Amino acid sequence: MSRQFFVGGNFKMNPNTVAEKRALTDLLNQAHLDPSVEVVVSPPFLWLIPLKEIIRPEIKVAAQNCYFKDSGAFTGEISPLQLKDAGIPYVILGHSERRTLFHETSEVVALKTKAALAASLSVILCIGETLEQRETGQTTKVCSEQLQAVVDVLTEADWSKIVIAYEPVWAIGTGKVATSKQAQDTHADVRAFLSKAVSPAVAQSTRIIYGGSVNKGNCKELSVQPDVDGFLVGGASLKPEFVDIINSTLNK
Numbered sequence: 298m299s300r301q302f303f304v305g306g307n308f309k310m311n312p313n314t315v316a317e318k319r320a321l322t323d324l325l326n327q328a329h330l331d332p333s334v335e336v337v338v339s340p341p342f343l344w345l346i347p348l349k350e351i352i353r354p355e356i357k358v359a360a361q362n363c364y365f366k367d368s369g370a371f372t373g374e375i376s377p378l379q380l381k382d383a384g385i386p387y388v389i390l391g392h393s394e395r396r397t398l399f400h401e402t403s404e405v406v407a408l409k410t411k412a413a414l415a416a417s418l419s420v421i422l423c424i425g426e427t428l429e430q431r432e433t434g435q436t437t438k439v440c441s442e443q444l445q446a447v448v449d450v451l452t453e454a455d456w457s458k459i460v461i462a463y464e465p466v467w468a469i470g471t472g473k474v475a476t477s478k479q480a481q482d483t484h485a486d487v488r489a490f491l492s493k494a495v496s497p498a499v500a501q502s503t504r505i506i507y508g509g510s511v512n513k514g515n516c517k518e519l520s521v522q523p524d525v526d527g528f529l530v531g532g533a534s535l536k537p538e539f540v541d542i543i544n545s546t547l548n549k
């Protein structure tokens with residue numbers, strides 16, 4: 298089964314100025330983008346709706362987080378229903394910055410994933426190991442445990458709206474990209490886990506994308522790996538090279 302290549306731009310807490318926002322929007326609106334690639338950009342909450350209104354229609358937008366309740370006294374949070382009502386189709390959940398800096402456990406990520414799917418959002422579900430965990434041979438175990446928490450609360454049908462982003466923590470924002478072999482091997486392990494824990498059909502159809510220091514220099518080699526179905530791009534998604542990354546599978 299062929300899986301549509303997916304490129305997400307996670308802007309994180311950027312950009313800060315109107316001029317930078319305009320430059321980024323103009324870049325994406327004017328570039329030639331491979332029409333076969335699903336492109337999703339994820340700005341900070343404040344910019345979600347304005348960006349959605351001015352970005353070319355084939356580019357979708359994603360929130361960078363949401364809570365697991367529909368409404369109520371949860372100061373500072375945004376609910377999946379509010380995102381849905383605002384016409385936001387995707388949400389990123391479980392990013393390592395949320396797990397580390399904001400102490401989100403795999404169980405909380407699972408609750409958020411379940412709530413987002415219940416609100417008919419699609420989810421970019423992030424998993425990944427630290428450097429110490431990789432060096433002690435725990436990569437597969439860590440990724441499997443992070444996924445198992447989500448498997449435990451979902452049905453098989455729910456997986457059609459999930460894109461898994463494998464993002465080794467040691468490669469995020471460090472300039473240290475995983476080698477194409479490291480990425481391929483881990484993606485293959487994640488797919489094998491899905492096959493056992495959910496079903497072979499879900500394993501075959503679920504997109505597993507790579508994130509961590511992706512740039513225009515390394516995207517092509519990563520993109521040809523059979524289990525790499527796209528990218529979640531941080532720093533480079535704020536730069537003109539994001540267009541090269543979106544187009545990385547052209548003429549491959």
Ligand SMILES: O=C[C@H](O)COP(=O)(O)O
Pocket residue numbers: 307392464468469470471472508509510511529530531532533
């Ligand atoms: O969500 C994106 C990842 O955190 C990757 O960020 P990066 O491309 O800046 O390393």
